[in-house]
Every structure is written in C-alpha cells, then in structure tokens.
Amino acid sequence: MNARDDNGAGRPAERLRAGDDPVTAPASAGAKKLGGVAGWVDDRLGPAKGVNYLMKKVFPDHWSFMLGEIAMYSMIICLLTGVFLTFWFVPSAGHTVYEGSYVPLQGVGMSEAYASSLRISFDIKGGLLIRQMHHWAALMFTVALSAHMLRVFFTGAFRKPRELNWVIGCILSMLALVEGFAGYSLPDDLLSGTGLRAAEGFMQSAPVIGSYLAYALFDGPFPGEAIIPRLYGIHVLLLPALLVGLFTAHIVMVAVQKHTQYPGPGRTNNNVVGFPVMPVYAAKAGGFFFIVFGFLALLSATVQINAIWVYGPYDPSPVTAGSQPDWYMGFADGALRLLPGWLEFSAFGYTLSLNVAIGALLLIPVMYGLMAAYPFIEAWVTGDKREHHLLDRPRNHPTRTALGVAAMTFYGVLMFAAANDIMAIKLRMSINDITYFFRAATFVLPVIAFWATRRVCLSLQRADRNLVLHGRETGRIVRTADGQFFEAHEPLDEYTRWKLVQQEPLQPLELTTGVDAHGVQSPTARGDRLRARLSRFYFADVVQPVTPAELAAAHHDGHEHEAIEGAETPAITAGERH
Amino acid sequence: MNALAARRRHPAAILILLLLGLVLTGGAYAALAPKPANATEASADQVEWGRQLFLTNCATCHGKNGLGTPVGPNLAGVGAASVDFQMGTARMPLAEPGVQAPRGSEVTFSDEEIAAIAAWVASLAPGPAIPDAEQTDWSKGDPGVGGEIFRVNCAMCHNSAGAGGALTKGKYAPAVTDVEAKHIIEAMLTGPQSMPVFNDANISAESKRDVIAYLKTMQEEGNPGGMALGSLGPVPEGLVVWIFGLGILVGAAYWLGQKGA
C-alpha cells in the first residue's frame, strides 16, 4: 500500500506496460519477424491502416453486451464440432442392422443415420463428447441469442440507426430455430422421428396445398428416404451459410455503427467510452471464447444430452412418453397442445385445420414479423427520427418494457405448456388441469404482466426521483436540540446522480386538430389520431427526470417529510441541508 | 497378513463384515429359496392363514370374501400375480385414497405373508400365477428383441428409458427402472390400475423375458454421457441450459466486465 505514495510516473504497472508500445519499444527478434510477415502482407494488400483502425476500436464494457458474444461463440463451437460430426455421420435412411457395441440395440434394424449416430456415441473415441458439445452448444446458442435479443429490446438498442441490424438479428434467430430443428431430426431416433412425424402433420394442415407440400418435402409418403439427406444438406450447408453470412453482416454493422453504451458520467450520444481492442478487448473477448468453449466441454463431460440410444430407432408405430422438441421449439409445440380442436372446420368436402395451422404454420412467421416490425412501429409512434447510441434504462421506458414483458410472458406460457406432461408427473398434478390453466394463462397472464411491469417501472422511476431529490438514506438518526428525530440523508455525488437524471423527458405527441386553416380535413387525420392515442399509451403517465430546479427546491424545503414521526416543526441543521 | 490383522479392529471392519454377511445370505437365499407358491401348490393351511391376514388387512375395502366393495375392486380372478405385485411393491395396502395407488417405499408384509394372501386370493378364481425363476431369468432374454417390444407396447406410457409418464387427470405410468423382473411381468399379466393387460398370447412369456433383458441391460449401460437428468428428454435439458448454462456464462461475463481490484 506504500506504493500509493509514488508520484504516478514511476508506477510499476506503467513500467510493465512501457514495453507494450510498438512504436517506441525496441522490437525483439520475434516482433521483427512478425513485422516482416505483416510487412509482406501489407506490401501486397495494404491492410495496415484498416487493421490498425480496427485494433484501436473502442468497445464499452458491460456484462449484458457479452450475451451476443456467448451466442457467437456457441455458434462457432457448433460449426467446429459439427465439422467433426460430419466425418462419421451417414445421412442416409437406408436400412441396416446394428452391430455396434451398445448391447441393448444389437441386432436391431435401423437407418444408417441412426446407426452412425450410435457409432459416434459408442465406438468413436471422444465422439460422444463432440456430439454432446454440439448439442449443448446449439442449445446455448439459442438461449444466448434470445437473451441477447431481450437485452437489445429492453434497452432500446434497436432504435435508429440500428433497425436494420435488429431485423437481421430477428432473421438469424428464426433461422437458428430451423437449423436446430433440422439437427434434432438428423439422428433418426424415435424422438426426432416423432418430431418429423408431427412436422409432416403441420405441412398437411396448410390450406389447399397441404398434402402437396408434405409430399414435396418428404418426396412421397412419410417418412420416406429423402428427408434425412435433405435435412442434412439444409443443416450443414444451406442454413450455416445463411447464418454465417447474416451474422457477418450483423457484426460488420456493429463495427460500422459502433457499439451502443449505457448512460453514465462521461458517456454521451456522440462518443463511445470503453476499452480498445488491442490489447484489452482482444484479451477479454478472446479469453471469453475459451471460457464458453471450456464451459461447454465441462458440461458435456458431466451432463448427458439427448441420449439417442435410449429412444431406439425411428418407427412410426412406437412413441415415447415425454415427446418434446428442444426448448426453442417448445413455444410452437405448446401452442399446438393448447389450441382447441374446434378450430378444425369441414365444409363442402374440404378440411381446414386451424387447430394445427395456427400453432404450426402461422405462429413463427407472425411472431418474428411483429418482432422485426417493432422498431418501425415505435419510431412512428414516438415520431423520433434521431440517432440513438445511448441505451435506455428499461424503467425509463415503462410501456416498451411492459410490452416486452407481456410478450415474454405469452411466449413463456406457450413454452411451459409444451412441458405439461413432465409437470404432471413431477408436480403430481392433472395434465388436464395444467392444460386448462395454460389455456387461460395465454390470455390472462400477459395482460397482468403488462400492467404489473408498467407499475413497477413507474415506481422505480419515482424511487429514482426520490433518491436524487432527497439523497441516500444513511441509517443515521439525528436528534435535534429540541428533541426531534430524523434520519440523515446524504446527497448523491454528481456521477451517481447523473445516471438517474440523464434520460430525456418523454412527452406524448400532441394531437393536431386534423383540420387545416381552411377547414379541410387533413388526409392523415385518422392516422394522426391513432398515433396520438398510441403516443399517450406510451408516455401518458411517464415519470420525468429530476431537473436542477427541482433538486434545488428539494434542498431548500429540506427533509421534513422524511423526518421521523413526532417531528412537529421542521428544524434542520445547516449541515444536513447540503 | 500383518496389515490385515492391524485393520481387523478398524470400525469399518464391522460394517464390511455385516455387508458381507448380508450379501452372502441374500445370495444363498436367492439360490436356494423355494419357488414362490402358486395356486396349485398352496397348502390348505397357507390358504387359511392368507384368509386370516386378508380379513384383518384388506377386507375393509375388498370385502370379507374379496368380492369387492364400492371402494375396492373384486379380487376374484386377479390371481396370485396381482397380489404379489400390489403388495410386493407396497402399493397395497393403500395408504390413502387417490387417483391411483403409488408405489410404496417400504413393504410392510413378509414374503410369506404376501404368499399366503396370494394363495387365498388365487383360490377364489383362477388367475395369473406368480412367474417362476425361469421366466424372470433375463440373462436368457434377447435385449434387442425386447427393446422393440418395449418401444411398441410400453414406451408410450412408461417412456423409452422407463422413466414414467403422464396419463389423464393426474394418473401416471410409474417408472419401471429399479423394479424387480418378477413385478414387471406380474404387471403385464394383471394390468394393475390404468394399465392394460398383456397376456401371454399378446406378448409371449419369452418375449416378456426379452423386455426385462432390455430394461436391465439398458440400466447396466448406465448413462455414459453424464448426469441423466431423470431421462425425461429435452425439458430438463432446456432447464439446465437456461439456468446453469446462461447463469454461469453471465456470471463469467459479469466478472469479465467488473473493474479489477
């Protein structure tokens, strides 16, 4: 601790870092060699300027900014382990008899796809580890990208100029679902085959073209021999190419637009405060890749995932209790469990199965459509055309936050409904009661969630205001000379305060009369009225940040209403006021 | 030798001896035990003892003559197998009324008592007998064939790993792991509670043994990939990845973003 007395310049860390400076430090032999290679490349392609710019790019530090990185790394791990799996997996529905080392399935007829998946799991050294890492990483990918999307939504990071990137993110997320489902279907075990069986039923429910669609996808009657190789092509080539391509665009756009940052002292809409790529971010982000990779390896070493050998080979006659898709398809499966049968209609010899089509064919495009459209809807309602690089604290946008929580609740109800049978046995409840509950909850819980979230946000905003106006409770009770008690409050320092007062005051749009000076109805009057109504819905009772004038008044008026009961007249010592 | 002598007085030695004794007696019993009594071999004394036991323990629900009451089913024709299953897995006597009788944790009747009651119930009307050692010796079964039979006939309720599954209105198919071979066969023969009957014309005695062989070899294989999460499929896997996966990695991200000390 004595080092504190050092006068700055000679601090040890400074000395340690001195050697890091490439310009002033004498280059070691190794660095010279690197310089040589870099020089050779630069002579031909001239990347020095661009790469130098990239290496100096600044990224703000916050744990929630790493959610997208978890997704990115999980995707890379999927690509890597996936390549390994392709060396042994045989994407064929051709018939074979299992002769591998897993005793309970010896002599059983199955597809080559399933037999090769078993071979990977039981006869290839380390194969099971790679398979489990692939599956855990896939689940981690979808979890992390969902969490990342929630972070972006609740902090308003999708606002101008990032609407396009939000749309790309939505597409990436949807493709990830399809990619996951394709992968889940490839091993051709009883569980994945049952999933495909249901998928075939989904296709058939499409109005008019259903049976044609199903026959086209499966090349004839279900299951056929085409679906495994087709899904394989989609899973290892088409979708990864799309995912990687869109993901690259996603990342390039982040670099071009620079990362958003949370509000705080020194952070403005016109700067980025953080750490440069070289060396800090390179070490942190690079290190984090290894952390994610290592964690997934440990998880795969200790927790079994998708024990395909337990399910047995696919056959349309048997089925297993607890047939569920992986979690990210749970919401669609849950919707199918909740939709009532009366939504199927028959007339004039034709059948329209809305009980299936709504959950299986409409839900995903509609959900992602709404998600992708949201930034544009909000921008229209708020009429805000400015660029935003500072994030919102979720509480400062109560209606958006409440809408998000309501949507999450809706999604969550559907997702948990897909586990109704597991809940029934684990919670010893009736599966019918659980299903009825979820049916009601689909409509009721999002409304409650919306209302409650909005109340909580507004309360948090008021709490922020109180904190700024009256300072932090110190827990110190002060007794005045004439016997009164009150709790001493300590005013916030300006840096802490800034976080609580920095947000822009939000006001609903005023409704113009809709009639111009000549008494002519404006052509946009109806749209304007809707917009004004929506704007009131968004901002009507929003709590405004404290202004300097209000703070001054609060200081002036003192702490009387914070005082402990019994204080009849305000009597504050000067010291407590400031 | 010296080392052994030195450790003879170790406290764990008693435990080990005790265990050894138990294992030996158990093994000897398994090897030498008489075949379980069935209806034809039962002596009149045994039947009478069984009737006495039945009157004190079962008659309240099943009636004095075992012909059933509004709260308990008629037992004529259910056979010794049914009694051995219900009492041997501690489902009966029923602890409390409910949608279905759960498997009990402790069998309160001795094997002889259960055999006596079974003999008396079997004397009411012919029914499935308790399977003999030949039928339950699964080492003679073919697990591959048994697996196919299990998946078609059993997995839809009991889950392909035998972990159990949900039925309607709070009923459920229990887990079939850790169930004695004898009891599994008895359940197939008698169709306890919601379970349908799988008589020998449906699944032959030999095939039943194959099913047991499948279940037991599957259990022997363990869960090579690590924790099995209850063998309940994607639901627990999703929970693990949301709670532990996201939790731990967000924790790491939080640590990464914190200013160093």
Add this chain to the structure above:
Amino acid sequence: MSLDNSTGSSTIRLDEGHHVGDGGLPERFVNPGLPPHVHRMADESEKAAKRAERQVASLFMLSIIGTLIFLVSYFAFGVEHRTWVPGLGTVSTSNLLLGIGLGLGLLGIGLGAVHWAKTLMPDAEVVEERHPMRSSDADRHAFAQTMRGGGEQSQMFRRPLIKATLGGALGLFSVPLLLQLVGSLGPLPKNELSLTMWNGKPDGHGGYIPYGSALADRPRLVTDPEAMPIRASDVTIGSVFHIMPEGLLPNPVTGEDGLEHGVLEEKGKAAVLLMRLDPKDFKDTEGGRKALEWGYQGIVAYSKICTHVGCPVGLYERTTHHLLCPCHQSTFDVTDDCRVIFGPAKRPLPQLRIDVDDEGYLVATQPFREAVGPSFWERG
C-alpha cells in the same frame, strides 16, 4: 407531506408538478464527465502486480494440465470403460475425462487471458468520438449523380424496348429454377393419404391391390412387432394389442417375409390399436353402438395414428377406456367411438371393422372408411 411555506421561501414547490429551468438554473443536469480514474492494486504495488502475474501463469498452467489429462485419457481408456461417479451415475470414463481435460485446457486459457486483461492491461477507459451515420450531402449528391449518369449513359430511359424486355427477362429468369425445385421435389400425393395397407397389398407404386371379399381373403390382424395373428379368444377384457396388417412385418415363426420396401411408410398409416372392453361399457350413443357393431364381442380396432398431427396414440387406460396421445394430449373415448374428449384433435380416430375368420383369427372386413392421421385440405 404538508410543507410549511414559512420554512422554504423558494418559489418552487415539489407538490406542484414538474419544474424545468426556474430560478436561473439550467433546464437539465449537465453530464459531469468521466469520474476520476481509480488505480488498481497491481497499478500501485509491484507485489500485487507480481501476484497477478503468478495467478495468470497458474491459470495457463491449469490449461496445460487439462490438455495433458485429455491426451493421457485418450490413450488410457477405451470407449467401453464405465465408472461410477457420485452424482453422475455410471458414466463413460473416456467421455468424462476427455471432457474435463478439454474443458480445463480451454477454461485455463480463457480465465487466464481475462484475468490478465483485468489486472495488468490498461484499465483507463478510452473515449472514441462518434460521427453521424449519414454521408455528407456532397457525397450523397455525387452518388445520385453517378447512378443517374450511368442510367443516362446506358440510354436505358430512352430505349423503352430494352427496358421492357430486360424487366421481363429479369422477372422470369428465376422461374425455371423454381419450377425445377417445386416440380421435382416430390410426387403428387394423389389419393395415397387416404389408402392404407388395409385396402390391399402395396403394388410398389403407391397403389394397393385390393384383397378379396371372402373372410379367408381378408387381411389378418397381427401383433406389432412379432407379426403373430390373434385369436379373438386370446384378447381378454382389458387387453390392448398393437396391430399391423398381415404381410407388412416378417414373421420369424412362420418364416413369412414382410414388405421389402416401404415398411415404415405403410406402418405410418396402417398402425392399429386393438382393445377388448366389456360390451356393457360402450356408451349407448350412435357412435358407441356403431363401435360395438364394427367390433367383435367388445373387441374394437382403431387407427393408432392421431388425427391431430399423426403421433401414435398408444396410451390406453384400461379403467377409463380413454386413449391419450403422448405428443399433444388429445384424449379419445373408446366407449364412444373414440370421440375426442380433450386436447387439440378434432376428429375421432377412424375405426377398423373387424370379424373372425374360420380359424378364429381376427381379420379386417373392410379398410378404413376415411383417411387416417392428420387432417389435410382435400381429405373430405
């Protein structure tokens, strides 16, 4: 809450709504700028820096050890080796150790690098300025100029013939590709979804050669997967049999061959569940009476393929006579012709009409009257 005016002489009162910019104060707070930088221990003491260095180095050492664990375990344990581990159960030794080795190998690097960045690399935040995303007006103008100029130079606007034909060509060029894909992906379904192997023997081209109408020519109901024919007398009350049509599966006892091709496809449509109920259990409804009539002495056969999305509906509750689908919980009442009593399915399971042939075996006297499985538009 009452504020005594005599103590606060200010013109601003907190209970009078939101105030901005009174009394010469700015309208909003001003960003105070970055807070002063606080040094870390390693910045201030050589000892702490050394300690951090050692910590980072040990983490990297951990990584090396992890890699060694992986290498050793790869050669030391075969894939068939199993170990009982508390909390995990009987697991593959190789999977466990390889995973732990790899995991430590990676985690060591990751944790080390991050710890290094946190303790020893500079931790003073850097500020980078942003610029509006929009290009300058001059650039935008120049771009528009280039594009318009290109259009002019190509004479596109002056030559409507070229413009129209190019538009047409560009609009149509994808059609052949789409046609190839859509046209060749799969065959047309024709009426295949409405026919099953209960209609006749598969002809290998999606059609079926009908069975004769005499009882002896009708397909027998055989067990799945053992392909044994079933005597009605063997189906005791409370039994459930999983059924396939005769000729689909090979019978190891009689040596009969099953289908050579399309086994799974036929199974997916022809799977049937056979149950015997006490005839008194059937409901006295139109459906219940029909069910009994199409059955044989209380033995009834229904398609096992769910009318919702096609999972096998195999969960038969002997006591309630309900059939439950494990995928989406559609529940069918067998005593009332498999009417849907719960869940997302709409239509009852189609019944297979059965009888007994001269030898006492169960046969299907007619095929399903309607398409089995999930609904589709033209199913009728």
